[in-house]
Amino acid sequence: MRGWMGKFRSFFLFGALTILLSGCGVDNLSALKPKGYGSDLLFDLMMISIAIMLFVFVIVMAIYTFVLIRYRQKKGQEDFIPKQTEGNKALEVIWTVIPIILLLVLAVPTVQATFDLADESTKGDDGVTTIEVTGNQYWWHFSYPDDEISTSQDLYIPTGERVYLDMKSSDVIHSFWVPSIAGKMDTNPGDNDNTMYLEAYDEGVYWGHCAELCGESHSLMDFRVIAVSPDEYDQWKEDMQNVDPEADAETADAQEGQALYEDNCMSCHAIGDGAAGQGPNLTNFANRTKIAGILEPTKENLESWIVNPEEVKPGNQMPANLVSEDEASQIAEYLMELDHSDIGSNASDEEVEEE
């Protein structure tokens, strides 16, 4: 269905509108700069609706301006009593019927797009990826049940193909939104689980937000979608599957850190495959684009997060002062060694940048 709506865009008005609006916002974040199937489809739908609405608005404003200029009381007219018109059947029919037609014009692509985005026909087919997404206060868990891989915060997907997401929440309602690739879908607690799909056109790192008020750090519950070529994606899966969760750290500090990790952190943070635990999965931590979804991935930031997470994300579930600052530094040393794959590492340099 993208076909005929795409053609629509070439009309003059759409062209102008499209250019105007797509100047808005930053790449890989703005819904006005579509980089995936869903957001592209929805961008077209938006343009159709804006065009129809602008058409109506122009007409309303034309009549409005005329009336206000022409019929405003002039000097010496104070006592003029206008004709008391009751109405006009023909006019009233016109402004009832034309809007109905315009709305039907909008309703058709709306229904089409709604069904298109709900399509699950290829789900479960050979070679089609399905990822389980779990929203948690205030982080995201992603597991790849077919491949026995788990990650948190960064979601790796292959470009150019549909990836299905099975979505639920472990606590309150969240909403998964990657504006430049697709629209959003809520993650609900209990049995009301949802499915949507992502299809990224190009490689890149895309910004994701939580869009449903979920508590104090709702505005900090960011995540990334890292889209890589199908080949790289296969490589990444292999890298992840090869991770030995029990592998010993290299440097002495890191080994200390690993021991401390096992005593203090392991109860909540898994390394290796598994369902969403109490805290984010840290298997490939050193490959993360951000710490806790928002901080730059530097060692200092990591240390201050470990010592006082509350400072960064108010109301989050990780306890403060579990370890001393020195211990935090050793743990950070260990976590920074959890570097298992080069895939996406060049992409992660491409920060979202203001144009």
Next chain:
Amino acid sequence: MSTAMSQNRGLGAAIWDYLTTVDHKKIAHLYLVSGGLFFLIGGLEAMLIRIQLMQPDNNFISAGLYNEMITMHGTTMIFLAAMPLIFALMNAVVPLQIGARDVAFPFLNSLGFWLFLFGGIMLNVSWFTGGAPDAGWTNYAPLSTVSPGHGVDYYVMGLQISGAGTLIGGINFLVTIVNMRAPGMTYMRMPLFTWASFVTSTLILFAFPALTVGLFLMMFDRMFGSVFFDTAAGGNAIIWEHLFWIFGHPEVYILILPLFGAFSDIFSTFSKKRLFGYSAMVFATVLIGFLGFMVWAHHMFTVGMGPIANSIFAVATMAIAVPTGIKIFNWMFTMWGGNIRMTSAMLWSIAFIPSFTIGGMTGVMLAAAAADYQYHDTYFVVGHFHYVIVGGVVFGLFAALHYWWPKMFGKVLNEKLGKLAFWPFFIGFHLTFFIQHFLGLMGMPRRYWVFLEGQGLEAGNMISTIGAFLMALGTIIFIINVVYTAVKTEKVSGDPWDGRTLEWSIPSPPPHYNFVQTPLVRGLDPLWVEKSEGKKGMTPAEPLGDIHMPNASILPFMMSLGLFIAGFGFIYQVDDKGWLALVFIGMGITLGSMLTRSLKDDLGHHIHKADLEKDIEKGAGQ
């Protein structure tokens, strides 16, 4: 009961008078003052929100406080500011427009007000007792059910009490309009404001019970250990969303319809023309009210209802744009060919047309279910609903207050100050909210405590905050106008605008009993009909005679006070069963008052013909 008498009685007596009044005109004053105060509180909260969002990564208020702020801003503005201000207008105007001496249930009218006020106070007490509610004005479960502290409990009890008041008020106006119309005032001769109040009251009657049920379930979950919304125990959290929006969508029409009515009256008066397409306007109002119940799930497109439900609700929602469009065109054609006087009331009404049209257009865009996957829960939605609520409801309140102020208080609000207040508010409004549509599409979700640097959102948020300050300035000038008018301005006649409807046929402010003799209505715009035949006022439909009026009573106040006290008992018995004592005391007061009301005959009093004749000499008959 002349006004001179009440002036001599001093402050204490005046307060007692207002505590016990059952006169719809005084109840209108009560609603106006308390709604106005809550509007200022809500506005202050809005300013704090905008200051926090002035720059990226701001830390002006903490994350927790921010969530309390947005929750209380929304809840206050909808339930404690807009609703009571609308009730203020309905009380001040509807009985006069239909030629009635009072409402159908004066006692209930007073009860409705006091319930609202005590509910509102209860909600705001939470600021001082450990934290306001913080789960958004929509209060979605399970965020609300697990919210620590008692904030959400205050939301539940406060809204339950004030919601009961609204329901009672709605029923009262429904019965008033059905039963108390003057002879000749058929349905199809009612002014549009009365029609809109009628439809709004019907919506209240059917919509508020959904909220009541939702709040009861929430109350039991939070206070008595039930698990309606607890998925871990087999409950379902989505049910709350449905209950809330089955109430919540009609609620937005409850808010806007009366102002649609007010605009209709204003456009017609200040264009010196009858309303264009009167019957289409009535039909559109009824249709909007009806369709308003069919579309609630458009607030839930991303919940996962599936494509069939989403499509049905999308198309149903789009349909509402049709009657709304009809109204816009009819208003413009009311002005077409007219003699337009640019008073402050008219200025606000004229500003409403483009503002509301934009809000309606973004509404249709939101209705396109799939596209809403992008808009939903972003600043685009915030832009949309402020365009309709500020550009429609708030502009409408300002217009209506300028228009009916002389009827309520006998003085015209200063026109210069009126226009001076309008411009900063109008410009500020567009600055604040237009840019928000773009912020949303550029990736800024709503209810965000901070936005991060480098996402291209800085400029837009800054503009929005500047606009908010301009709106605050406009509001302050309006308040200055109110004070200035009260102190300086001369009293005016009963008909300062060359009005068309019945309320302008009696003195301003009207006497206690409104009409000395019930008027005879001979057509649409009854006063205009008489004027155009060269008569000065209405022809009476009855000979001069004694008038029966209801007695004042303190019982409505006591009943509401009792529920207020019991509310605290319910909230705190969770911590300590000793608080149950408050439940018993409070319910005792309420039930005792109800019993008194039931057992004690109160037959009202009569105003005698002789007194009326004296009033007529002073001008009451006009």
